[in-house]
Amino acid sequence: MNKKKKASLLSFFNSPKTAPYVFVAPFILFFLVCYVYPFIKTIIMSTQQIFGFNDVEYIGFNNYRRLLNPHFFNALKTTSSYTFWTIMVLIPLPIILAVFLNNPATKGKNFFKSALFMPALTSVIVAGIFFRYSFGEQPTTLVNTLVGFFGMKPRVWLQERGPAMLALVVLCTWRWLGVNIIYFLSGLQAIPQEIYEAAAIDGANAWNRFFRITLPSLKPVIIYVVTISIHGGYSMFAESFAFWQTHTPGDIGMTIVSYLYQMGFNDFNMGFAAAIGITLLFIVMLINLIQLAFMGFFKKEGN
Template identity: 55%
Template sequence: MTAGRRKLSGGALHSRKVAPYVFVSPFIITFLMFQMYPIISSFIMSFQEIVPGDTKFIGVQNYSKLVQDQHFYTAVWNSMRYTFWTLLILLPVPLVLAVFLNSTKMVAKNFFRSTLFIPALTSIVVGGAIFRLIFGELENAPMNVLLSLFGYEPVKWTSGAGTGMFLMVALASWRWMGVNIIYFLSGLQSIPNELYEAADMDGANAFTKFFNITIPLLKPVTVYVLTISIFGGFHMFTESYVFWGTKSPSDIGLTIVGYLYQQSFEFFDMGYGSAIGVAFLVLVLAINLLQLFVSGQFRKEA
């Protein structure tokens, strides 16, 4: 009996060195199959010309074409503008709302938390369809009716560059506001209440506590939200697709991922689409590494 227990305890699953790798192996296998393998395959495909029934290496021709492609630069510019405006809204506004929802003086907190989070549970396609109805181009569209009450002419929302960007940013803000509020709420609830009580004893007002206690201690959460928001902004596709599909007037809704989809699955140029994907990966990685460096995430603690 004792020998059997010793034999069992000596198994691989009971080894302190082996057991951790067994438990993390599902994640490692999933990461290698569904993330690392596609990235490597895309990198290889970016040096190929891929047509139905034939694949051949063409060197850096896809990248040479990409450098001269004005549509790609338009897609990058649109994605950068979209990311900028979403960051401008989806960082400070959820933070302020989270502070209010975390306050002990706030009434009906659970109701407002649920209300603000419900859009995150709604399909972006459904949300986009609703937005298209509200911001329709006809005179009897709800938003145009509202504008007419103030003496303004009807607006063709999906035809202009400015109004088109407004629609995409508004849809993203409506969808992701509640998610970022949850992130900031979790960070606020981890701040010791004693710090605020000590500040009250020193005569600090609400603004002083917010800028000298709340914001500094929320830095890790803020950096995380900023990082995922940058990636989310650049990889946006559905918000544009629900308004224009893959072809918008004067490319006002063209994004990097939308252009990748267009080249790969409409024009069947998988090699060029892979080159766009690799450029997209490098661009987002560079921007996020830069913001992590600027925010001090790479500095060693003293």
């Protein structure tokens, strides 16, 4: 009896029809509980005014209508320019560094690789606090000392729009440079050496080899990195939080997620915060789709 039961159970798990479902079940469950449920709940919340514990009222699209305010548009602008600058820095710079690291003539590769990758392992808050003090306004802080070497006067970095953005982008670069280098390195190593040899025989110089062979071959990696950078840029929060907590002076460093956090927790307006979240989702999706279409991701091979 017992044996029979065991056997039927075994055959159930072994059958080619059910086995795949058994294997994916943990993921599906996780996905349903941790992604789909909160997502649906957020959509529902975004149409509610939440007053307090067990005290909720349906208000339709009012939360979305409230989004048309200067704070939100300012946050959208800040976030977009942050994303733009991080992509401007974090695509070319890691490509160049990866090319150097991939060059057989480079010495101490492993040291540079790990040194560049190390920052990615620190917590954003720890790194953020370090940078917060580096960008402090006393003449003795790290950044003010550095600019002092170039004859510049110490300045208040975190209370002006331009310098504040610079501080955010520098922090982001410091943290993510190594990760992007790894992506591009793996892309570089996938390029067959023969192509370079053939090009060399045809008389192509290093410059041409880089622009005609390396860059086009890296395109899939570049598309991937841009896509995750857009997502990462628009969901940026911790960096801004580490610099200013929740009250960035004059909203200079307030990103969309900071705004969401502020509305949700500072003002305890969870419904409105949910509406910001849903709007952010659609903005990021839209931008990603445009970018992918622009970069030819949806074109079929050979077209």
